[in-house]
Amino acid sequence: WNAAEATGSGTGVLGDTKTFETTYSGGTYYLWGQSRGEGIKTHHAKNASYTSPKLPGTLISSTTNTFTDGAAVDAHAYAEKVYDYYKLVHGRNSYDGNGAAIVSSVHVGRSWNNAAWIGTQMVYGDGDGMTFRPLSGDLDVVAHELTHAVTDTTADLIYQNESGALNESMSDIFAAMVDSDNWLIGEDVYTPNIPGDALRSMSDPAAYGDPDHYSKRYTGNEDNGGVHINSGINNKACYLIAQGGTHYGVTVTGIGRDKTAKIYYRALTVYLHPSSTFADMRQAAVQAATDLYGASSPEVQAVKNAYTAVGVN
Ligand SMILES: Cc1cccc(C(=O)O)c1OC(=O)C1CC1
Ligand SMILES: [Ca+2]
Ligand SMILES: [Zn+2]
Numbered sequence: 001w002n003a004a005e006a007t008g009s010g011t012g013v014l015g016d017t018k019t020f021e022t023t024y025s026g027g028t029y030y031l032w033g034q035s036r037g038e039g040i041k042t043h044h045a046k047n048a049s050y051t052s053p054k055l056p057g058t059l060i061s062s063t064t065n066t067f068t069d070g071a072a073v074d075a076h077a078y079a080e081k082v083y084d085y086y087k088l089v090h091g092r093n094s095y096d097g098n099g100a101a102i103v104s105s106v107h108v109g110r111s112w113n114n115a116a117w118i119g120t121q122m123v124y125g126d127g128d129g130m131t132f133r134p135l136s137g138d139l140d141v142v143a144h145e146l147t148h149a150v151t152d153t154t155a156d157l158i159y160q161n162e163s164g165a166l167n168e169s170m171s172d173i174f175a176a177m178v179d180s181d182n183w184l185i186g187e188d189v190y191t192p193n194i195p196g197d198a199l200r201s202m203s204d205p206a207a208y209g210d211p212d213h214y215s216k217r218y219t220g221n222e223d224n225g226g227v228h229i230n231s232g233i234n235n236k237a238c239y240l241i242a243q244g245g246t247h248y249g250v251t252v253t254g255i256g257r258d259k260t261a262k263i264y265y266r267a268l269t270v271y272l273h274p275s276s277t278f279a280d281m282r283q284a285a286v287q288a289a290t291d292l293y294g295a296s297s298p299e300v301q302a303v304k305n306a307y308t309a310v311g312v313n
Contacts, residue, residue, distance in 0.1 A: 005034050010067030012074040013137025014188065020077040022065055029065040031076045036083045037099030042076040044069070045105040050116060050123045056105045071106040075124055075136035079104055082139075082146045085178045089258075090265050095149035102146070106136055115141050117148035131191060138188035140179035144171040155272035162277045165230035170268055172231055173238050176202055177261045183239055202239045205232025212236040213248060214278060214311030233310050234281060238264065240306040241285075250309035255302045263288045263303065282307040 008022035008029055021033025021040070031042035043056040060072045067073050079102050086092040094100045103121035112125025115135040122145045124136040135141050148171050151157055157167035172185050186199030198208070205212045210232030217233060218226035240247055241263070244254025263285055270291075271284035285303045293299035307313065 003032075003034070006065055008062070008065045008067055010073035010077075011070055012077070013070040013134050015070075018073060018077045020073070020080055022062075024065070028061045028063055031060040031067065031072055033076070033080060036080065036087075036102070037094040038101035040076065040079050040083065040102045041104070042072050042079070043103065043105045044072065045108040045123070047107060047110050048105075050108050050112075050114070050118055055108070055118075055123065056103050056121055057107075060106075069106070071124060071126065071134035071136050074134075074138075075104040075106050075122070075142065078136065078139045078142035079122070079146065082143045082178055085143070085174075086146075086150070089177075089261065092150070095146055096153045104136070106134065115145055117145045117152070119152070122146065122149075127189065129192065132186075133189050133192045135186075135189050138179070138186055138190075140175035140185055140187075141189060143178035144175040144185065147171040147174040150174070151268065154269045155276065156274045157272060157276060158274045159224055159227060161225035161227075162230065163275055164224050164227035166234060166272065166276055166278070166281055168227045168231035169234035169238070170264070172200060172202060172235050173264050174261070176238075177257060180257060183243075200228070200232070200235070202232075202235040203243070205236055210235075212310065233278065233312070237285075237306040237310045237312070240309055241302050244302075247309040248311075250305055252302055252305040252309060253298060255299050259293070259299055262292055263299070266291060278312045282312045 003023045003025040006022045006024045009019045022029045023032040033040040044060050045057040048054040106124045108123040109125050111128040113127050113131045114125045116123050126134045151170050157163045183203040184198035184201055190199045201207045210229050211217050218229045240252040242257045242260040244252050266288035267284040289300045289303045
């Protein structure tokens with residue numbers, strides 16, 4: 001009995017209609033795309049915890065090839081978009097560069113205000129409806145999570161203190177490169193009753209209480225040593241490299257999103273290592289920009305000025 005490739009459609013978390021790859025087998029259509037690497041599969045966790053052996057759960061199906069589970073539709077369609085970004089822009093075949101299958105589970109936990117890469121797959125909570133709505137409903141969340149998998153298979157940045165903040169920042173950076181119409185993270189699913197806010201801002205980390213200068217870094221033990229807090233320092237540097245600006249009196253001439261993405265992709269995949277610090281990050285970005293654009297290029301100058309602007313020398 002063959003598993004035939006098909007094109008399904010469905011409604012996302014925000015009520016928008018989208019199409020995506022499905023597979024037809026035995027009279028049923030499944031959220032299983034076969035054309036990208038070893039495939040993209042989206043499962044229903046039925047409220048199992050992210051630590052449960054029941055994951056990934058049941059492959060989501062429909063008898064009509066129309067899907068009404070918004071969280072599932074978005075997890076699946078956005079996984080395709082993130083796969084395509086890494087393949088087309090960076091020549092990377094899936095998160096491991098070797099076409100690894102991309103597996104997601106939605107409806108993980110109960111009212112769970114979280115999303116994660118658990119080492120083998122992506123998991124998405126439904127949110128409690130106040131802090132979050134279903135978290136796969138934002139393209140930058142899906143890109144953030146899948147980038148954790150890219151990081152784990154490349155620099156493998158240790159998830160605590162400065163290397164952990166860089167790990168988090170890499171995920172925010174590529175989230176912003178994929179969801180490329182703003183520098184906010186999570187804005188489509190965060191606080192559904194409050195318009196215009198976000199979980200984090202790369203253009204102004206301080207808008208959400210995160211540091212935008214190394215001198216303001218968090219040095220406590222919360223959040224694995226502030227991995228989601230101190231990410232703001234590197235996020236701001238990335239924003240300045242792309243868009244330019246004057247920050248604490250230091251002026252950066254922006255080089256645009258596309259060149260910035262190439263610099264960070266090369267830094268992540270060639271130069272960063274598990275215990276990299278913020279100082280290592282500056283050197284990795286300078287070296288990547290030098291490799292790509294030349295030592296005396298405006299791109300290298302932008303990288304140097306941006307890291308100086310956020311207090312990393
Ligand atoms: C919502 C959430 C909670 C805890 C960890 C993460 C995590 O993946 O680090 C998380 O997801 C994000 O940060 C995505 C970008 C919005
Ligand atoms: Ca965004
Ligand atoms: Zn993260």
